Amino acid sequence: MTTNRIHKKLQEDKKILSIYFTAGYPGPEDTVSIIQSLQDSGVDMIEIGLPFSDPLADGPTIQESSTKALKNGMTTARVFEQLRDIRKTVDIPLIIMGYFNPIMQYGVEDFCKKCADTGIDGLIIPDLPVDVYEEEYKDMFEKYGLANIFLITPQTPDERIRFIDSVSDGFIYMVSSASVTGAKSTFGEEQQQYFERIHNLRLKNPQIVGFGISNEETFRAATHLAKGAIIGSAFIKSLNDKGKDGIPDFIRTIR
Amino acid sequence: MSAPVKIASPIGGNAGKGAYHVSERGYYGEFGGAFIPEMLYPNVEELRRKYLEVMSEPSFKQEFDQLLKDYVGRPSPLYFAKRMSEKYGTKIYLKREDLNHTGAHKINNTIGQILMARRLGKTRIIAETGAGQHGVATATVCALMGMDCVVYMGEIDIARQAPNVARMKMLGAEVRPARSGSKTLKDATNEAIRDWINNPVDTHYIIGSAIGPHPYPDMVTRFQSVISEEIKAQLQEKEGRENPDYVVACIGGGSNAAGTFYHFLDEEQVKIIAVEAAGKGIDSGESAATSVLGHQGIIHGCKTLLMQTPDGQITEPYSISAGLDYPGVGPMHAHLCTSGRATFKSITDDEAMKAGLELCKTEGIIPAIESSHALAIFGNTSFKSDDVVVVALSGRGDKDLSTYIDHFGL
Ligand SMILES: Cc1ncc(COP(=O)(O)O)c(C=O)c1O
Numbered sequence: 305m306t307t308n309r310i311h312k313k314l315q316e317d318k319k320i321l322s323i324y325f326t327a328g329y330p331g332p333e334d335t336v337s338i339i340q341s342l343q344d345s346g347v348d349m350i351e352i353g354l355p356f357s358d359p360l361a362d363g364p365t366i367q368e369s370s371t372k373a374l375k376n377g378m379t380t381a382r383v384f385e386q387l388r389d390i391r392k393t394v395d396i397p398l399i400i401m402g403y404f405n406p407i408m409q410y411g412v413e414d415f416c417k418k419c420a421d422t423g424i425d426g427l428i429i430p431d432l433p434v435d436v437y438e439e440e441y442k443d444m445f446e447k448y449g450l451a452n453i454f455l456i457t458p459q460t461p462d463e464r465i466r467f468i469d470s471v472s473d474g475f476i477y478m479v480s481s482a483s484v485t486g487a488k489s490t491f492g493e494e495q496q497q498y499f500e501r502i503h504n505l506r507l508k509n510p511q512i513v514g515f516g517i518s519n520e521e522t523f524r525a526a527t528h529l530a531k532g533a534i535i536g537s538a539f540i541k542s543l544n545d546k547g548k549d550g551i552p553d554f555i556r557t558i559r
Numbered sequence: 560m561s562a563p564v565k566i567a568s569p570i571g572g573n574a575g576k577g578a579y580h581v582s583e584r585g586y587y588g589e590f591g592g593a594f595i596p597e598m599l600y601p602n603v604e605e606l607r608r609k610y611l612e613v614m615s616e617p618s619f620k621q622e623f624d625q626l627l628k629d630y631v632g633r634p635s636p637l638y639f640a641k642r643m644s645e646k647y648g649t650k651i652y653l654k655r656e657d658l659n660h661t662g663a664h665k666i667n668n669t670i671g672q673i674l675m676a677r678r679l680g681k682t683r684i685i686a687e688t689g690a691g692q693h694g695v696a697t698a699t700v701c702a703l704m705g706m707d708c709v710v711y712m713g714e715i716d717i718a719r720q721a722p723n724v725a726r727m728k729m730l731g732a733e734v735r736p737a738r739s740g741s742k743t744l745k746d747a748t749n750e751a752i753r754d755w756i757n758n759p760v761d762t763h764y765i766i767g768s769a770i771g772p773h774p775y776p777d778m779v780t781r782f783q784s785v786i787s788e789e790i791k792a793q794l795q796e797k798e799g800r801e802n803p804d805y806v807v808a809c810i811g812g813g814s815n816a817a818g819t820f821y822h823f824l825d826e827e828q829v830k831i832i833a834v835e836a837a838g839k840g841i842d843s844g845e846s847a848a849t850s851v852l853g854h855q856g857i858i859h860g861c862k863t864l865l866m867q868t869p870d871g872q873i874t875e876p877y878s879i880s881a882g883l884d885y886p887g888v889g890p891m892h893a894h895l896c897t898s899g900r901a902t903f904k905s906i907t908d909d910e911a912m913k914a915g916l917e918l919c920k921t922e923g924i925i926p927a928i929e930s931s932h933a934l935a936i937f938g939n940t941s942f943k944s945d946d947v948v949v950v951a952l953s954g955r956g957d958k959d960l961s962t963y964i965d966h967f968g969l
Contacts, residue, residue, distance in 0.1 A: 356871075357872040367739050405867070484757060
């Protein structure tokens with residue numbers, strides 16, 4: 305069991321607002337200033353996306369941000385360079401979300417070590433399955449104090465959710481519906497039932513809902529039973545429309 | 560005497576014990592596995608649990624065999640190419656997958672998978688396609704079974720493969736352009752996977768090659784293994800022996816090659832030659848020779864050799880043949896390559912085009928440009944006069960006419 309900023313944050317008596325953005329987007333040097341502005345606007349936690357050429361689990365908005373970031377010259381090494389001094393000014397939990405291939409090429413252990421040195425608290429690697437993680441990488445991640453976060457969906461059987469809960473350390477990322485990432489404006493009956501079903505499982509890890517959270521209404525619906533929610537595509541859309549200066553206003557519209 | 564006990568074995572047989580077959584956990588040596596987002600887990604897991612059982616059912620095998628015979632036109636001939644053999648001083652046999660319905664080996668797999676989809680209660684089919692051959696083969700079986708069909712195809716490929724796009728539409732499929740990334744095959748595959756994530760209950764994804772998360776590579780290989788099963792019987796008849804000295808096939812993702820090699824994998828005296836597309840040359844920056852240019856990584860849910868930047872971004876390959884420009888190879892082939900069981904060769908655009916035209920002139924057969932890559936090895940490999948060399952002629956050249964016309968100024 306690791307104790308890092310994620311665990312401390314989750315113990316606070318409040319609903320967690322977490323924001324996803326892609327490193328090196330819209331501009332190659334925007335990574336740090338976006339993180340700073342998100343913290344200043346009162347966001348509780350940040351997911352920094354590592355750009356990847358083939359982001360399978362993402363919808364068009366995040367795909368395009370990833371493609372643009374790569375065009376901007378982003379690499380995994382450059383993300384770490386940009387984040388080198390981040391802990392001098394930022395103290396909220398920082399999570400890296402990235403696909404497994406770039407991490408493999410960086411070297412999984414080197415990557416973990418670099419995360420620890422940088423002050424990263426956790427990882428979300430959507431295409432690293434829980435079984436492979438448990439067998440090959442869990443000890444390594446724990447050695448570097450990294451919480452690894454797994455996804456569950458409305459189709460995940462209860463038994464597997466319990467397995468994921470047993471391997472997880474931090475929170476469980478509840479994908480709101482059967483879909484890739486992308487903003488939705490409301491949640492239906494089906495989602496409400498899913499939120500209830502998971503709530504009633506009384507898992508050891510708190511749950512944070514992601515995919516499809518876009519505004520105050522969806523944030524409130526998602527966090528009625530869950531501990532928090534993650535906004536990605538809607539935030540990137542706001543960056544597209546209003547730029548970095550629009551960040552405080554965007555966060556104010558959520559809560 | 561008691562009657563022999565028949566133990567049901569899946570299509571392709573109870574292999575899986577030899578060093579080159581898939582392990583229970585979905586690996587070929589260090590390659591394979593299922594590196595998929597959790598959203599795909601229920602679908603892939605259902606398939607993993609059931610595929611061998613379904614493929615062992617007598618009624619399934621019977622339906623598969625019957626359709627291959629009556630609809631596809633199998634067995635495909637094993638043709639002794641007399642004039643080519645004379646020219647190269649060896650015995651060359653061509654396995655005529657080009658004579659299959661829809662013009663390539665792809666249909667063996669789509670017939671198998673559509674029957675599998677029905678057994679799993681799925682009502683909607685998705686597929687990816689590059690050149691359009693797999694898309695046409697999928698649209699065909701969906702028409703045959705009356706199922707909804709969506710084919711993802713890169714926007715750039717849609718523009719350069721107009722006749723196959725029209726065929727798919729005529730067959731009732733919806734062709735959806737993949738506009739992300741490089742807008743070609745790998746992006747079409749990404750889009751198909753995203754569709755599957757969005758439609759987890761009613762949809763089956765018919766992958767077109769021996770790629771993807773376990774159990775796809777093994778399932779596709781087993782459906783294609785009919786190719787080597789027939790070769791054995793046909794060679795027995797023609798040469799008095801089941802095993803050739805060489806089997807040769809081209810590799811995009813590796814499905815025709817997997818089917819051609821399958822029943823020879825454990826027969827170490829049969830030499831295996833896999834032919835990749837070198838494009839404009841291995842060092843030209845425009846190539847698809849994954850075994851030379853690739854490194855271990857993860858693409859479309861499996862660990863294999865793939866072309867990528869040092870940073871792990873998947874790169875866009877190039878070949879004159881749309882069916883060979885995939886940045887990876889199936890995990891079985893990655894293992895055959897690194898274990899040394901197969902010899903990998905690469906053939907340039909020019910060599911392939913020349914070999915294609917040569918087959919037209921010497922045997923009266925217009926091959927697909929993919930298959931021409933396999934034929935081109937006779938230009939740079941020597942064989943003994945009594946060697947029996949079987950080459951998979953994976954498809955016919957109708958779809959490639961405009962490329963042949965442009966290349967030769969016909
Ligand atoms: C005629 C033909 N041969 C070969 C291939 C390559 O695919 P695979 O390596 O899966 O056999 C294709 C793919 O479109 C094809 O159409």
